[in-house]
Amino acid sequence: MSAIEHAIPSGFRRTLCIFGREFRGYFTTPLAGVFLVIFLFLTAFFTFNVGGLYERDQADLRPFFQFHPWLYLFLVPAVSMRLWAEERRTGTIELLTTLPFTTANLVVGKFLAAWAFTTLALLLTVPTWVTVSWLGDPDHGAIVVGYLASALLAGSFLAIGSVLSALTKNQVIAFVICAVVAFLVLLCGFPAVLDIVRGWMPGSAGDRLAVALSSMSALTHFDSLMRGVIDLRDVIYFGSVIIGCLYINVLVVDWKKAD
Amino acid sequence: MQRSGKRFIAVVAIVAVAAGLVALNTVLAFTLRSARLDLTQERLYTLSPGVKELVRNLDENVRVHLYWSESVATDLPQYRTLAERVYEFLDELAAASGGKVVLRRVDPKPFSEEEDAARAAGLAVQPVDGTGKSLTLGVVIEGPTDKVEVIPTIGPEDESLLEYEIARRIVSVARGSKPVVAVLSSIPETPPFDPRNPAARGGPPLIIEQLRALFDVRYVDLPADVPPILPEGTSALILVQPRDWSEATLRTIDAWAVAGKPILALVDPWCETDPSVRANAGGAPAGTTFNLGALLASWGIELAGDAGVNGGAPVPLVVGDETFATRVQARSQAGTAMQLAYLPWLSLTKGSLVKDDPIAGSLNAINIMSAGSIRKTPSATTTVSPILVSTERSELIPTMKLGLFGQPDQLLKDFKPSGQKQWLAVRVSGPITSAFPAADGAPASGNANIVVIADADFLQNDTWVQEQRIGGQTVGYSAFADNAGLVVNAVETLAGNRTLADLRSRGEYRRPFDKVEEIRRTAEANYLLEEERLQREIEETQRRISQLQRDRGGGTNALVLSPEQQAELRKLEASVADARKKLRAVQHTLREDVDRLGRRVMLANVVLWPLIVAGIALVWVVGRYQRQRPAAPRAGGAT
Numbered sequence: 001m002s003a004i005e006h007a008i009p010s011g012f013r014r015t016l017c018i019f020g021r022e023f024r025g026y027f028t029t030p031l032a033g034v035f036l037v038i039f040l041f042l043t044a045f046f047t048f049n050v051g052g053l054y055e056r057d058q059a060d061l062r063p064f065f066q067f068h069p070w071l072y073l074f075l076v077p078a079v080s081m082r083l084w085a086e087e088r089r090t091g092t093i094e095l096l097t098t099l100p101f102t103t104a105n106l107v108v109g110k111f112l113a114a115w116a117f118t119t120l121a122l123l124l125t126v127p128t129w130v131t132v133s134w135l136g137d138p139d140h141g142a143i144v145v146g147y148l149a150s151a152l153l154a155g156s157f158l159a160i161g162s163v164l165s166a167l168t169k170n171q172v173i174a175f176v177i178c179a180v181v182a183f184l185v186l187l188c189g190f191p192a193v194l195d196i197v198r199g200w201m202p203g204s205a206g207d208r209l210a211v212a213l214s215s216m217s218a219l220t221h222f223d224s225l226m227r228g229v230i231d232l233r234d235v236i237y238f239g240s241v242i243i244g245c246l247y248i249n250v251l252v253v254d255w256k257k258a259d
Numbered sequence: 260m261q262r263s264g265k266r267f268i269a270v271v272a273i274v275a276v277a278a279g280l281v282a283l284n285t286v287l288a289f290t291l292r293s294a295r296l297d298l299t300q301e302r303l304y305t306l307s308p309g310v311k312e313l314v315r316n317l318d319e320n321v322r323v324h325l326y327w328s329e330s331v332a333t334d335l336p337q338y339r340t341l342a343e344r345v346y347e348f349l350d351e352l353a354a355a356s357g358g359k360v361v362l363r364r365v366d367p368k369p370f371s372e373e374e375d376a377a378r379a380a381g382l383a384v385q386p387v388d389g390t391g392k393s394l395t396l397g398v399v400i401e402g403p404t405d406k407v408e409v410i411p412t413i414g415p416e417d418e419s420l421l422e423y424e425i426a427r428r429i430v431s432v433a434r435g436s437k438p439v440v441a442v443l444s445s446i447p448e449t450p451p452f453d454p455r456n457p458a459a460r461g462g463p464p465l466i467i468e469q470l471r472a473l474f475d476v477r478y479v480d481l482p483a484d485v486p487p488i489l490p491e492g493t494s495a496l497i498l499v500q501p502r503d504w505s506e507a508t509l510r511t512i513d514a515w516a517v518a519g520k521p522i523l524a525l526v527d528p529w530c531e532t533d534p535s536v537r538a539n540a541g542g543a544p545a546g547t548t549f550n551l552g553a554l555l556a557s558w559g560i561e562l563a564g565d566a567g568v569n570g571g572a573p574v575p576l577v578v579g580d581e582t583f584a585t586r587v588q589a590r591s592q593a594g595t596a597m598q599l600a601y602l603p604w605l606s607l608t609k610g611s612l613v614k615d616d617p618i619a620g621s622l623n624a625i626n627i628m629s630a631g632s633i634r635k636t637p638s639a640t641t642t643v644s645p646i647l648v649s650t651e652r653s654e655l656i657p658t659m660k661l662g663l664f665g666q667p668d669q670l671l672k673d674f675k676p677s678g679q680k681q682w683l684a685v686r687v688s689g690p691i692t693s694a695f696p697a698a699d700g701a702p703a704s705g706n707a708n709i710v711v712i713a714d715a716d717f718l719q720n721d722t723w724v725q726e727q728r729i730g731g732q733t734v735g736y737s738a739f740a741d742n743a744g745l746v747v748n749a750v751e752t753l754a755g756n757r758t759l760a761d762l763r764s765r766g767e768y769r770r771p772f773d774k775v776e777e778i779r780r781t782a783e784a785n786y787l788l789e790e791e792r793l794q795r796e797i798e799e800t801q802r803r804i805s806q807l808q809r810d811r812g813g814g815t816n817a818l819v820l821s822p823e824q825q826a827e828l829r830k831l832e833a834s835v836a837d838a839r840k841k842l843r844a845v846q847h848t849l850r851e852d853v854d855r856l857g858r859r860v861m862l863a864n865v866v867l868w869p870l871i872v873a874g875i876a877l878v879w880v881v882g883r884y885q886r887q888r889p890a891a892p893r894a895g896g897a898t
Contacts, residue, residue, distance in 0.1 A: 027879065027883075028883070030876065030877075030880045032876070033872075033873065033876025033877070033879070033880065034876075036872055036876065037869045037870075037872055037873045037876065040868060040869040040872055041865065041866075041869040044861075044864040044865040044868065044869070045865050047864070048860070048861040048864055048865055049861065049865065054772075054775075054856075054857040054860055054861060055857070057771050057772050057775060058770055058771065058772075059770040059771070059772055060770060124872060127863070127864060127868050128864055131860055131863070131864060134774065135772040135773070135774045135775060135860070136770055136771060136772040136773050136774065136775075137770060137773065138770060139299055139300040139301075139770070140300070141298035141299050141300055142298065142299050142300070144298060145298050190334065190336060191334045191335075194334045207333075210333065210334065212281050212282075212285050213281065214333065214334060214336050214339070215281075215284050215285045215288040215336075216280070216281055216284055216285075217336050219336075220336040220337060220339075220340050223337065223340075224340055224344075227299070227303075227304060227418075228297070228298050228299035228303070228304075229295050229296070229297045229298065229299065229304045230295060230296040230297075230298065231294070231295040232294035232295060233284075233287050233288060233294075236283075236284070236287055237284050237287075240280055240283055240284065241280060244276045244277070244279065244280045245276075247272070247276055248269075248272060248273050248276050251265075251268065251269040251272045251273070252269055252273075254265055254269070255265040255266050255268070255269040
């Protein structure tokens, strides 16, 4: 009994320990800075030069958030690709497993660090919010929910990318596959992806799968939050994707550890 | 062996978790409802207490049918989520009504009876871009009588207005017999054919049609000498731009007012949409003014006007407001086509719609055209409270300066804010005395229940709705202002029913960049000043050129200019050319301030901010490197 009591807080502490080590790790190389600057430049470029935030003459952040799903398709895999592939390639995974951490500690700690890093990137876009507030009178509630939606989407992509990174030693492969899977998750439920499902599984089974998949589109859940309403279903969707992927991640790491 | 076992477990788990995720979210999509937190400023997606109250207090059941082409839209998730949210909203409404609202969901499958029913009810079929599909998403509301109200299509942009639109229709079908509202109007119910605008929609204005959903609206003939015959059971009067009405008519209105019965009076010092103006549009001034005899004075109000010349009729004044001025495409006096603020046309928004009053307090935007300024007279016995007000950045403009589409640039140049707020619409209550002496001595008296709006143009469709056409056919109208809400709320509250006025019309039409608007206004004012200066310079130079040509030496060489004169002429011509060039350059600078701010904002976000972050990152990396360097030899020494 007392062992369990001790295990819970110490498990949490161990996860935090991994989180701290990993998060600090981002800032030991200039790569973090490069990533942040590229992220900030691209979001601002798409918001102002493609989305026409200023020309629209509307005090909201729609042109800002609407590009996030597409930017994350490339930027999130860039963060997630090295989560496990790097450890496996260099063999440090062996070292990690000899330390007194469970696989779950490692998976969750690494994921949280990556998520905190992408959230930091997202928070650094606050000047765009300030700009819109200076120019006009936006609905701040809707913007806060927009940021939440964006962070949840990034978290889901990261969790997916983390699994895929654990499946390969090659970061480039992890990157490409993560981008493709994220694209499918974004658009599943849309005709383009459902047609693929139907082609792959013809007949009524394919139709049924298509209907089931259509409630799994990240884009519809993202758009739903974008109105400024936190719907429990959208939060559960992103939460379940993150938790489900992390669970798979633990199994995959255990399985691949012996590789 | 152990590895392949783990691999098997992993693969099975991956499949199980993926299936679990899909199952969980599919089930939740259909079961978990109403668990949401609406963080929008105006709670756009939350059922308001007013509507809950309304449906709970319905006398008889109302049936609501949601027509949604569910089977067609399986792979159109965006439409599906919209339809799902509409359904949830209606479901919540039905739950709040305690059984008074009965909700039914209908899928009008192609070639089915339901599809025929949808067509018969007037629901629209919307084609979905790029898919070759078309679907129906609309609502039919049936009351206890055979009355039916329809929302033909619902698009994503309609969602925030859905509550108001549904509630309005529920009230409409639930009312057993509609109260009678009599309209006394100088403007005919159906406008005569206008040769200059042959495509104009016939029939009464949409506002009147919307009012008809809730009231039995009847236009009353206004004979020359005998009193007008009001329909039996009339519960409110609407007066539209009274003009040359007989004393018998005015007496009827007076008696109605003194009896404390509700009146909505639209009195416009400059009604530019009056068709009688169009009929004789040859002359410069184009706009009619109202005349309600002594009635306004007996209600304790007057409209601002300049004293007439030589004791003639006073010259009406209209309110120009810099803050709310509508932007129109116009030509400056130098001929430049540009967007200009037209001071007398006002797009009233927050700050202008008095919050405490139920008529405008729930609305977001009202568009009016050259409205008058209402004041309380010194001898008033009534209480006069504002409903629509201008800002302090406003002035009173004589109607003589307007013409049919006066000169926006001249009005802007002459603009001098009075520093006073003007009242554009007011509510009058309290004791009034008849404007007409009674035959037997003391005039009748009573309590006023009157709303006066100093504009009649806002009734016209162009001021507040835009026609939506698909393939040359009108499929509906989208409102960009709440003009109809203003009239509906006024009549409702006057007639003692606040149900609808208490509903908030919460659509956010626009949130423009105030900063940009401010810059645009300043730029325009500067431009017009500069243009005027250059224009004067050109005129002056041209005057001197003609002077010079007239003055050429009288004697024998009358046709020839002296060399000095020629030199001067060349100089003058050059300066005219120069001034014209400057004028063109000034035109280019008109948008420059706005564009410059846009460039700066863009550069600050796209270039400057990433550079600052890059700088911080660089400092961080260098700092780390330097902190680590002295440590390195020690570490080396230790090994």
